[in-house]
Amino acid sequence: MSRERHSRRLPVIVTLSVGLMLSIMPLPGWIAPFRPDWLALLAIFWAMQLPRTWSVGSAWIVGVILDVSYGTLLGQHALALCVIVFITVRFHLLMRVFPLSQLTGTVFALLALYQFLLFWINGVAGVSASAVTYWAPLVTGTLIWPFLHMFLSGVRYRAQGGS
Amino acid sequence: MVDSRGNSSSPARIPALGVRTLVLVFVSIVLMYLDHRDNHLDAVRNGIGVAVYPIQLIVDAPVRLWAWLGESTTSRNHLQREVARLNAERLLTNARLQRLTALEAENARLRALLEARSKVRDEVRVAEIMAVDANPYEHNLVIDIGSRDGVYDGQAIVDADGVVGQVIKTGLMTAQAVLISDTDHALPVEVNRNGLRTIAVGTGEIDRLDLPFLPNNADIRAGDLLVTSGLGGAFPAGYPVAVVDTVTRILQEPFADVNAKPSAALDQVREVMLIWSAPAADEERGDAAPESDDE
Numbered sequence: 001m002s003r004e005r006h007s008r009r010l011p012v013i014v015t016l017s018v019g020l021m022l023s024i025m026p027l028p029g030w031i032a033p034f035r036p037d038w039l040a041l042l043a044i045f046w047a048m049q050l051p052r053t054w055s056v057g058s059a060w061i062v063g064v065i066l067d068v069s070y071g072t073l074l075g076q077h078a079l080a081l082c083v084i085v086f087i088t089v090r091f092h093l094l095m096r097v098f099p100l101s102q103l104t105g106t107v108f109a110l111l112a113l114y115q116f117l118l119f120w121i122n123g124v125a126g127v128s129a130s131a132v133t134y135w136a137p138l139v140t141g142t143l144i145w146p147f148l149h150m151f152l153s154g155v156r157y158r159a160q161g162g163s
Numbered sequence: 164m165v166d167s168r169g170n171s172s173s174p175a176r177i178p179a180l181g182v183r184t185l186v187l188v189f190v191s192i193v194l195m196y197l198d199h200r201d202n203h204l205d206a207v208r209n210g211i212g213v214a215v216y217p218i219q220l221i222v223d224a225p226v227r228l229w230a231w232l233g234e235s236t237t238s239r240n241h242l243q244r245e246v247a248r249l250n251a252e253r254l255l256t257n258a259r260l261q262r263l264t265a266l267e268a269e270n271a272r273l274r275a276l277l278e279a280r281s282k283v284r285d286e287v288r289v290a291e292i293m294a295v296d297a298n299p300y301e302h303n304l305v306i307d308i309g310s311r312d313g314v315y316d317g318q319a320i321v322d323a324d325g326v327v328g329q330v331i332k333t334g335l336m337t338a339q340a341v342l343i344s345d346t347d348h349a350l351p352v353e354v355n356r357n358g359l360r361t362i363a364v365g366t367g368e369i370d371r372l373d374l375p376f377l378p379n380n381a382d383i384r385a386g387d388l389l390v391t392s393g394l395g396g397a398f399p400a401g402y403p404v405a406v407v408d409t410v411t412r413i414l415q416e417p418f419a420d421v422n423a424k425p426s427a428a429l430d431q432v433r434e435v436m437l438i439w440s441a442p443a444a445d446e447e448r449g450d451a452a453p454e455s456d457d458e
Contacts, residue, residue: 020215021222033299056180060187064194068211069219071303071332071339074204075194082191086184122300125199128346129300130367 008053011159012046015152016062024069033132036141039066040114043081044107045152047088048095059085073125080117084110100146108142205333209310212334219305219337223293230433285399286439288312290320292432293337302342302369303328306435309336317397319438325403325426326350326391327435342429343404344369352404353392357382360392363404363423369430372405374421379412381419389423399440 019038027035039062046054063078070077087110088095095106115134122129198204237245290306308314310333318330320340328342341348348365352374359382363372377383387407393400405423412419 017218020218024219025222026226035299056184056187060191063191065211065215068208069215070299072300073195074198074208075191079188079191079195082184082187086180089180121195125195127300133299 008050008159011155012050012054012058015042015046015155020062020065020069023066033130033136034140035137036144037111037114037137039063039077040081040084040111041107041141041145041148042152043085044088044110045149047085048092049152049156051089051092054085055089056082056085073121073127076118076121079121080114083117084114087113100149103149104142104145107145108138111138111141208332209335212337216334216336219293287436288439289434290437291434301347302345302365302367302429303331304340304342306330306338306340306437307336308437309334309338311335313439314338314437319391319398319402319440320435321402321438322427322432322435324428325405326398327427327429327432329397330437342369343372343425343427344429350398350404351392351394352389354383354407355388355390355403359383360394363389370424371408372423372425374407374423375418377419377421378417379414379419383407383410383419383421385410388426399438 016039019042022038023035043054043059043062047059059081060078063076063081064074066077066081067074095103098106115138119134194204288308290308293305293307306314306320314330314333316330316333320327320329326343328340328345328348330338331341332339342365343350343363344365344367346365346367350363351360352363353360359377361374361377361381363374366373374383374389385407389404389407391398391400391402391404403426405425408422408424410419410421
């Protein structure tokens with residue numbers, strides 16, 4: 001039982017750590033705004049696949065960690081991640097049977113909500129940033145989703161097959 | 164926490180999920196409120212910051228390794244040229260420094276005559292910039308020393324050519340700094356030629372500062388050097404900030420449109436210097452927030 005749970009959590013923790021690294025990895029100036037929201041994408045995937053192991057609480061903790069490493073308002077990314085993970089867990093059964101194209105559309109909507117929440121909080125807190133910082137990750141995130149989805153499904157399959 | 168009821172039946176789980184989400188959203192809002200109003204949460208930030216530090220180190224490692232490889236595989240020829248160049252540079256700097264000592268003594272004497280408070284020598288320490296991208300909404304950087312080494316919020320950061328920015332969040336082992344080019348950063352400066360004081364505001368572009376508060380008849384022209392005036396209290400006076408690039412005077416407008424180019428290579432620096440200046444340290448709290456300077 002505990003062994004099974006362990007084998008479920010390990011890929012989540014590993015991919016999230018890699019996601020955090022990708023989130024703070026330095027990129028050349030012009031390409032930096034196009035960095036996808038790796039942690040949001042990972043959060044959606046794991047919430048869809050393992051809604052019992054990985055849910056709003058874990059997403060919130062990851063969000064706080066992201067806030068600290070970004071130096072943004074403490075709780076900003078936590079709130080946004082928490083909300084999109086809630087929606088994903090709520091509809092995970094439906095999302096699992098979606099074909100990939102439809103799923104990508106759903107992910108686009110979730111990412112848009114995520115960016116909107118961040119934008120909204122920034123607006124309330126008086127942080128100004130150019131529009132491209134919100135729109136660019138949305139586009140790249142959606143474009144990268146099908147590949148990420150295939151890759152992570154492979155990871156998950158292997159992790160379960162191995163235990 | 165997450166998995167405690169993980170194996171209960173599905174229908175019972177859904178309302179709990181909604182409640183949990185609501186609680187977490189509420190906690191986030193309270194956290195953001197506290198974080199925005201005051202810095203009550205510095206301890207929390209530091210605690211989590213220590214946990215994130217290894218990840219930052221891992222991200223930084225390849226860049227560091229690359230630099231190290233580059234250093235250790237340069238040819239002997241190249242090194243010799245480098246040494247020759249540095250020696251020449253050192254001679255030049257030394258020559259200038261000799262004059263500086265004399266000037267400093269003279270300055271102290273004159274100030275004593277005027278009975279003005281003599282300028283305190285600034286204490287400087289070199290810090291390395293970590294190859295870590297931080298906040299996507301700001302121009303900022305992460306340096307590899309923190310409150311453990313005495314770094315404080317609002318501390319001035321310069322490189323060899325001029326002012327780079329100031330510390331905004333101090334962690335235990337790292338600190339985050341905002342660059343002078345950030346849109347929320349305003350810096351009190353004066354024109355070195357005639358002492359005209361104004362504010363240099365970041366534009367969000369890495370190679371441009373804006374001087375929005377200069378009237379049309381202000382005595383400023385392209386090529387003027389802007390230095391810190393020390394009025395904000397956060398930055399010690401006399402460090403070069405930028406060189407005036409263009410001055411456009413539009414007769415209908417009350418203010419001239421003045422752009423300046425930062426002296427420091429904001430996007431290329433790898434090593435920066437942190438300044439501890441005694442008078443600034445006393446009143447660091449008052450003017451630490453960059454926005455409070457522009458009035």
